[in-house]
Amino acid sequence: TLNPHPTLIPAIESGWVESVHCFGTELGMENYIAARPDVFFTGRDGSLRSNRQLCQLAGQYAVDLFIGATLQVDGDGHSSTVTRGRLAGFGGAPNMGHDPRGRRHATPAWLDMR
Structure with a gap:
């Protein structure tokens, strides 16, 4: 459980991180989050869903x-x-x-x- 920091991208792309449940968001990560609904919990519109x-x-x-x-x-x-x-x-x-x-x-x- 952490925010979607850009420094996570290499770990996600390498397969080391399989899923991220966020308690908040990071500005500028919206497009990446929308493109990776397999990793992030997103809504139908591609926006991040958090709990x-x-x-x-x-x-x-x-x-x-x-x-x-x-x-x-x-x-x-x-x-x-x-x-x-x-x-x-x-x-x-x-x-x-x-x-x-x-x-x-x-x-x-x-x-x-x-």
Whole structure:
């Protein structure tokens, strides 16, 4: 689940990527998306069809799997996903605009955020 970036084209054309379910779109990719309904979910008019809610859910799950698999989790079970002024809770993927503000436990790093 990702946006249809032009950098995906070689992977799609080589057959390495078989299907892309997008949570959004990229300007300038409209013609390529319309020409590849076998890869992208499109409508009859060739325009991209997305399901942001399900893609966000899959993305959050993937981020949590990566963070957990690489042991980027503190002793209280929080991910270390941090950007300036934001310490995301579990399930946080700031690059996908997600910041649940929910915590399992209060930690000094969380309480010190300004």
